[in-house]
Amino acid sequence: MSSNPASPPNGVSRRGFLSGSATLAVATPFVAHAAEQAAPGAAAKDPHAKVAVSFNINGKPYQLGLDARTSLLDALRDHAGLTGTKKGCDHGQCGACSVLVDGRRVLSCMSFAVMQEGAEITTIEGLASTDGALHPMQQAFVDHDAFQCGYCTPGQIMSAVGCVQEGHAENDDDIREYMSGNLCRCAAYPNIVAAIRQARDDMKEG
Structure with a gap:
């Protein structure tokens, strides 16, 4: 059987090759700009230099030396x-990597670290209180069994x-609409909605 002449070598489809090229072309200027903002001149001299x-993060200061593309x-x-914080699709489509940056939801797989200079970042490790008490949302997920495999x-x-x-x-x-970017492959959605209802009221009282 002859190979498909429309397919580039290495088993990459024409559509996949073009899509990847377009993504790289769009992302590259943003990476370079973010690196230049974080460390003027460094990215221009060496694109692989640490920034x-x-x-x-969770109330503690971190200073990291990172590749500008991290x-x-x-x-x-x-x-x-x-x-x-979990790596799911790594394409911003599943929501498993969601964190809070300055109080707003961010897909961490779609954000360059250098773009968060000086930000306040909260991850799942930072929700519970210092005495170990669960955040109302964590407790509600336990109360309503709002997870199965637990990865998401x-x-x-x-x-x-x-x-x-x-x-x-x-x-x-509203809960279903504004949580629609977070996928649960185990389909625990009814329990997730119930948990958010409970935590909403507890968070208001708190």
């Missing part, structure tokens, strides 16, 4: 040692906290 990035997700997991749960909880803080959890329809 010093400082931010607070995602916030990889900075958290591989450099700060905070592995509670950190991102679900972080996104749910953001959803409540944004005022987008006043009814079940």
Whole structure:
């Protein structure tokens, strides 16, 4: 059987090759600009040079030397040692990597770490109080059994906290709409909605 002449070598489809090229072309200027902002001149001299990035994670200061292309997700997991934030699709489509940056929801796999200079970042490890008491959202997920395999749960909880803080959890329809970016392959969605309802009320009282 002859090979498909429309397919480039190495088994990459024409569509995949063009899509990847377009993504790289769009992303490259943003990476270079972010690196230049973080360390003027460094990226221009050596695109692989380490860039010093400082931010607070869960109330603690971190200063990391990172490749300018490092995602916030990889900075958290591989450099700060905070592995509670999960890498799911790594394409911004599943929500497993959701964290809070300055109080707003961010897909950490789609954000360069150098773009978060000086930011306040909260991960799943930073939700519980210092005495070990669970955050109301964490407790609600336990109470309503709002997880099965648990892989998406950190991102679900972080996104749910953001959803409540944004005022987008006043009814079940809003919860479903504003949590639609977080996928649960185990389909625990009814329990997740119930957990967010409970935590919403507890967070208001707190």
